[in-house]
Amino acid sequence: MSKDAFCNMISVSEPGPGDGGNTGSWRVVRPVIDTEKCIPAKTGKPSCFNCWLYCPDAVVTKTIPPTIDYTYCKGCGICAEECPAGAITMVAEASFTKEEK
Ligand code: SF4
């Protein structure tokens, strides 16, 4: 079998947010980005974006600064683990007011 024919047989899936509705309602802690520490926010340059890269739900934007779609963020904490600048803190949902949620 040729390489091209083999490549046509490979299925590729890409992560996408929220086929299951407002899945962020499960969250008990939310990631909060400190733009004073976030590398692209501090430098104004498109660098790092580990949070965007590693988020399994594809809910972080690759923008300056990065933003998080809390409608779908599950609060897994992977972004905080992978942030090299310690710019993401996982904060208890209970500490936010209704307006902040
Ligand atoms: S991983 Fe941390 S430093 Fe890098 S873009 Fe995300 S918040 Fe900023």
Ligand code: SF4
């Ligand atoms: S807590 Fe998990 S789901 Fe939410 S933005 Fe971070 S990596 Fe993505």
